[in-house]
Amino acid sequence: MSTTTGKAAQPAKVQAGPGTTVSPAAGPKGSRSRRKPSMGVQNMAGWLFSTPFLVLFLVFMAVPIIATLVMSFTDFGLRNVTHPLDANFIGFENYTKLFSDEKFLKSLFNTAYFVVIGVPLTIFLGLVVAVLLNNGIDRARTFFRVGFYAPVVTTIVAVAVVWRFVLDPSDGLVAGLFSEVGLTAPDFLGSEKLAMPSMIAMAVWRNLGTVMVLFIAGLQAIPTEVREAARLDGANIWQEFKGITVPLLRPTLLYATVITTIGYLNVFEEPFVMTQGGPSDSTLTVSLNMYREGFNFFHMGYASAMAYVLFVVIMGITVLQLRLLKDNTK
Amino acid sequence: MSATSAPGAVSTAPSKKSGDTGRQNGGKQPRSLKRVLVYVLLSLGLLIMSAPFLWMALSAFKTTNELTASPPVWIPTEWTLDNFRNLLDKLDLPLYFMNSVIVAVLVTVSNLVFCSMLGYALAKLRFAGRNKIFGLVLGALMVPGNLMLLPLFVLMSKMGLIDSYAGLVLPFAAGAFGVFLMRQFMQSIPDELLEAARMDGAGEWYIFWRIVMPLVKPALATLSIFTFLGSWNNFVWPLIATNDPDKYTLPVALATFATDPNKAGGSNGMLMAGSFLIVLPVLVVFIALQRHFTQGIATAGMK
Numbered sequence: 001m002s003t004t005t006g007k008a009a010q011p012a013k014v015q016a017g018p019g020t021t022v023s024p025a026a027g028p029k030g031s032r033s034r035r036k037p038s039m040g041v042q043n044m045a046g047w048l049f050s051t052p053f054l055v056l057f058l059v060f061m062a063v064p065i066i067a068t069l070v071m072s073f074t075d076f077g078l079r080n081v082t083h084p085l086d087a088n089f090i091g092f093e094n095y096t097k098l099f100s101d102e103k104f105l106k107s108l109f110n111t112a113y114f115v116v117i118g119v120p121l122t123i124f125l126g127l128v129v130a131v132l133l134n135n136g137i138d139r140a141r142t143f144f145r146v147g148f149y150a151p152v153v154t155t156i157v158a159v160a161v162v163w164r165f166v167l168d169p170s171d172g173l174v175a176g177l178f179s180e181v182g183l184t185a186p187d188f189l190g191s192e193k194l195a196m197p198s199m200i201a202m203a204v205w206r207n208l209g210t211v212m213v214l215f216i217a218g219l220q221a222i223p224t225e226v227r228e229a230a231r232l233d234g235a236n237i238w239q240e241f242k243g244i245t246v247p248l249l250r251p252t253l254l255y256a257t258v259i260t261t262i263g264y265l266n267v268f269e270e271p272f273v274m275t276q277g278g279p280s281d282s283t284l285t286v287s288l289n290m291y292r293e294g295f296n297f298f299h300m301g302y303a304s305a306m307a308y309v310l311f312v313v314i315m316g317i318t319v320l321q322l323r324l325l326k327d328n329t330k
Numbered sequence: 331m332s333a334t335s336a337p338g339a340v341s342t343a344p345s346k347k348s349g350d351t352g353r354q355n356g357g358k359q360p361r362s363l364k365r366v367l368v369y370v371l372l373s374l375g376l377l378i379m380s381a382p383f384l385w386m387a388l389s390a391f392k393t394t395n396e397l398t399a400s401p402p403v404w405i406p407t408e409w410t411l412d413n414f415r416n417l418l419d420k421l422d423l424p425l426y427f428m429n430s431v432i433v434a435v436l437v438t439v440s441n442l443v444f445c446s447m448l449g450y451a452l453a454k455l456r457f458a459g460r461n462k463i464f465g466l467v468l469g470a471l472m473v474p475g476n477l478m479l480l481p482l483f484v485l486m487s488k489m490g491l492i493d494s495y496a497g498l499v500l501p502f503a504a505g506a507f508g509v510f511l512m513r514q515f516m517q518s519i520p521d522e523l524l525e526a527a528r529m530d531g532a533g534e535w536y537i538f539w540r541i542v543m544p545l546v547k548p549a550l551a552t553l554s555i556f557t558f559l560g561s562w563n564n565f566v567w568p569l570i571a572t573n574d575p576d577k578y579t580l581p582v583a584l585a586t587f588a589t590d591p592n593k594a595g596g597s598n599g600m601l602m603a604g605s606f607l608i609v610l611p612v613l614v615v616f617i618a619l620q621r622h623f624t625q626g627i628a629t630a631g632m633k
Contacts (some may be wrong), residue, residue, distance in 0.1 A: 006423075024512045042455045042456050042457050042459055042534070043457040044457075044458075045451070045455055045457070045458070045534035045535075046455040046456070046457025046458075046460060046532075047457060049447045049450060049451035049455065049534070049538070050447075050448050050449060050451050050463055052443075052444040052447060052448075052502045052504065053444050053445070053447070053448040053509060054448075054463070054505050056444065056500070056504045057466065057470065059476060059500075060478070060485075060500060060501045060503075061470060061473065063481070063485075064477075064478035064480075064481040064482050065473065065477060065478060065487065067480075067481035067484075068477055068480055068481055070476065071480060071481060073463045075481075075498075081483070081484055081487050082487070082488075084484055084488070090411050104387075109336075128372050129372070129375060132368050132371060132372055133362075133372070135368055140369075140372075142620070144372050144376060145620075146616075146617060146620050147376045147379055147380060148367075148375065148376065148379055149616075149620070149623065150379070150380070150613060150616065150617075151379065153559055153563075153612055153613070153616045153623065154563075154612055154613065155562065155563045155580070155581055155608050155609060155612060156563060156565065156581075157563075157565050157581035157582075157584055157585045157588075158581070158584060158604070158605040158608040158609050159382070159605070159609070160590045161584060161585075161602075161604070161605050162382050162383075162385070162386045162605050162609075163382060163387075164588075164603065165385070165389065165598045165601065165602060166381075166382050166385055169596065170398070170400075171397055171398050171400075171402075171598060173381065173382070173385045175402075176401070176402030176404070177566065179400060179401055179402065180401065180402075196543065205378075205379065205382070230366060246431070255420075261471075262474060265474070266474050266475075266476055268476070268565075268566060269565050269566075271583075272446055272585065272589070273585050273588060273589060276589060287476050289481075289498075290476065291479075291566070291570075294429075294479070294480050294483075295483070295570055300480050303480055304480050304481075307479070307480065308477075310474070310476070310477075311474065311477050313472075315472075318472065
């Protein structure tokens, strides 16, 4: 892929110079020069085909991204929704306030907790299921794959409502199982200690399928010759897994880890439906905190600062993961 | 058991593989034993995975007595539709269903058109700035949606689009994921085909609609499924962009109902009935089209 973009970059750069429609400047690179006349047409067509996306991108993404940044330096409040330009610049006040705001720090901690436990669990279990499905299962493979993937496609709000009832201390599924063996189930979502682990369990349940599908595709891309060679050399199952499967799955592992981490850092629906952030803020995540500050209390400048802190954290972690997991392949 | 089942296992497996495994393990039974173990583990996993769905489906048809019975009643002894009736009395589900469908259809159609257009330009047209636009698309893939919520709300309020379909659709009308997916697929179309059409005097618009689009139908199917589902399941933006309950989408209506103690009246039966009605169509569509799902994810992940 890198070679094709590299090639394409050369004519593009040449053309970007003065006089885009002047053809002598275009396509000096050998074989393509024959098609000089149509280059101008493609320039025009290229931009026309790009316009709808670019307009939508500009209005609903680029401008809001910058606007969030600007808002984070203002005291943007409810009255500014109708008069946005009346908001006052207050410098870094929102940001300094954030880092002495215990509620925000707690939400930051909760989100980190969710990610640090949830991501490795999801990746590990997804990998286990993928390896199991790739080993000796041929008949019921589709059946299992569909079953493990099903939670991914379901509406998260509905699923959160279901899980709230599954974990219900008196009438829930888990409570029922506990009572069958003569135990009393704890109030999972009502306990400060158990609420977050319960939510992690649900997230793992819901997202394991995505990771599994990615790993199955990755596993199938490993040539059977490589495995057979290892077996001929006397590698046992564990050695084969460690020496061949894991290293060759590294690109998949990287991608799965990055998308799972980004998703988990933004966790919102689960606490919104299941606990409303409680008990005593033990499941309040950054996104939920931001939503409340922004749309319940209309502290929109302050909420914007939260959004940016989360964004910077997400970018930082993504870059870090790309570095960590990529360097090892060399 | 091992002695009798081993030959069977060997004969089904490719001969060279079974020979190797047999040699290093000193016996042939681990292969079939392993297979049984794999099936047991997977079945156990699948049971856990499907338990919440089964619980939801069964509970939706239980009477109030059986919902709160202790010891618990697993399978309802008398199936009832009361939960659904009571829910429909309290929530105008057909309305929310229509809202969800309209928004999802509009989002899907606009993504199919706009993402394919840019995907075609990025894959098959050489023009100044192409790489910059592709960089933009890749960058947009990484930006979390929550970052834009606050100004988007202000923007939509100013435009008077709160509580409107346009307000729900426009922010999702052209997703970066769709562009990326379509570009990947369109790159595999041979250039010669397009060159030949150009030689015959076909314009780019004609080539795009009449030649390229029919060739990428599988990708369009994948994109429709993902976009429709993404919109169907979307929660945060519809929650923010609607104040009027008549404009709620299904997830917003269910979440509002479930988190308002006055409305739900503590009835888990009604909530399970509501979840059942939202989840069932999605599951049916997924099972019918499951091949597209896994292919789409794998394609997007591999590139």
